[in-house]
Amino acid sequence: MKNHVWRPLLIVLVVVCGILMTRALVVPEDFGVYERGYMYGWHRKSNEAEWKAIRVKYKTARVCAGCHKDKHDELIKSVHAAISCENCHGPNYDHPEDPLGMNIDRSRKLCIRCHSYLPYKGTLRGGIPGIDPEKHYPSAECVLCHIPHNPKAMNQKREARS
Amino acid sequence: MVHGEAWTIKELFVYPNEYIYWSIQIVMYPFMTGLVAGAFVLSSLYHVFGVKQLKEIARFSLVFSLALLPVAMLPLLLHLQQPQRGIYVMMTPHFTSAIAAFGIVFTTYGMIVISEIWFVYRRFIVETVLELRSKQRRGNVESAQFFLYSLLAMGAMDLSPEAIHKDERAVGILAGIGIPVACFLHGYAGFIFGSVKANALWMTPLMPVIFICSAVVSGVALCIVTYIIAMEIRKQISAWKRKNDPRLPSNEELRSAEIQTVTLTSKYLLMFMVLAITLELLDLIFRNYTAVKSWDILRSVIYEKDFFKIFVLQYGFGNVLPFIIFLLPGLTIRRALVGSLLVLMGVFMMRWNVVIGGQAFSASFSGFMEYRLPIWPNSLETLKEGLFGALAVIITPFVLFFLVTRVLPVFGVKDTH
């Protein structure tokens, strides 16, 4: 160490040691290479569990049927059978305990997702009964006349038919 | 608001999540690292290859590259969504990513520059320490100076001819190692872009080489500009000082030395510029000729949307015009200044056209995105990634340079070499 030329190197060593020691402190224990190798699997393992622990909001129609069997039975006989309850009623969360769940969307915007007519012949969408939202009672909500759980024309609300 | 939404205008079909995510700071990043690398390469021309005429500008550009060094990192920090986590690049580097090496390359390069400067200035530092030590009474400022320079000397007070000789050899070796590292630092910035296979404009193996060449061009140009400005200030000062001390060099002497340095430096500038333009044109011709799937959309970006930015600003004003300016006989200081400024603008536009141009079209090849640089900031995001953020990045190196030269003067120093 007599030679002064090596002095900057000493500082370099200090910096490198500093970085390595910070790393020992900062990097989580389970950070490493896992299933997919270094290229695709270099990560903190516990993050996988964090993602798995995300709260499930949509509990699917099967859960709804557990309590609301009448509504469920009514719906599966209609042409709307394929539509999941939560698509219109909102995600379950922990209904009925959780006030977050079940905010029913009765808006026109919801219905025209499918029932706004698009002139695409030969496609599934082209075959769905559709309206022009700008011309078909633009200021009325669809549910004033149509019954979503059984939307056949003859089931239209009595007031609307008259 | 979603990141990028404030300055992106979409046209035709663009994927819903696509925005100009890499904005002005990512234009600044290769521009600033380019300046660092270029300034260092210029100084190495003297230290390694012994181009004697560059002695004056060599020390200057070395110190300038030190001032630019932290600024190469600044745009990245301003760009990151989580700047406080920037250090993770060194904590858990993922070397399959081009960015992962940044921390290591940058630190290595920084240490080389700082060590080299230490060796260049050691004699000056030690002499200052000795001079201050010999003083009987020291004022507050002098005490602080004494402390600072003693610290900088790191106890290496030996000024014997052997020690000085060792300094010189160390400088030579460091400058030698520094050139490839500087080229790597910047070539790899090019690699960051060139290796993005999802981007049709960026993906080319020529990108790193193009980046290195234009880096040297911009670094040399900036050194010329700053050198001219610094000399101008020096002339003013010396004219004022000469009233008291006629022994100082006259303005004419200074000027002739200046024009000599500038002329020689501009030769290197032109050399690298020819190389850079050749490669860029090769890339363009190749794309044009092979006309793969992406060419349709690239053509409409290059020849229509960005025509003015690419062919007028970058190639016209940034390359052709300075070329004429430098090559016409009888180069004057003023002309060199204008030429260098144009070159800087041209290189900046090249970075812009690569970074922003690469995001000017959708990955669907069916739509375009236009970038509107936020001028007045209305949020932290538009401040960081707007005009003011960019200006901060441009101004910082000059402030740092000023501060560094308070401690390590660039002119009129009896240095090791």
Next chain:
Amino acid sequence: MMNRRDFCKKTMIVAGGLVIPLAALEVFNPKRLLAEKSGSDDKSNVRWVFLVDIHKCVGCGFCVKACKVENEVPYDANVTRTWVERYVVTKDGQTAIDSPRGAKDGFTTQKIDQGHLGDKEIDPASIAKAFFVPKLCNQCDNPACVQVCPVGATYQTGDGIVLVDRSWCIGCGYCVMGCPYGVRFFHPVYHVAEKCNFCYHRITKGMKPACVDACPFGARKIGNIRDPEDPVSRIITSEQVNVLKEEFGTKPQVFYLGLSREVK
């Protein structure tokens, strides 16, 4: 001059100082890496894949809505983990494409959204074909986005899902740039990279992704390609399926039935 005692003392300090950083270097121990790699690679008998049937999609956008709510991506933010594109090909061979706000509220008008150029009317008589294409993360076998992450904040799990570690992402955006499918974006709340993960919290509990459950027409399906009895696996192996942008070498794992050449 240094005497022997000094020398010994200094050597001890240097050696001691080096031991700590060497401990930090341990993560790069190739033997340990190899052991970990071979340890669980073969054990995994799940590899999630996705199947989209373009013929069945009507562009209602219920999938996008469910996805945004389930995965807490603000509903009105103009980014989304999954979206639906509309392709309208006219008889003169022109293709008009749009996906207004990712189709979170479906396609309710005939006009094509062209960004700042405004809406484009298409004469219904001129339409040769029209269809909807749901998009989501392809959970590629060679995920380019993971390759380019500088810090290991995004990675692929053993069952093939690409996840983002929100506590480790530095927000550089390299993965966003690296994805050829435009699947990634910055989360407007967490300010880190965000992407579709097939609802990892649902599929690992035996449920289906929210978009699959929300689709009334069965256009979206999830399956396990390692299970030969899986109905989705059977379709993928026995029917004519296609993937998006194969030329990038990413080996995407979202398969499409009825994929047309116009799809970008």
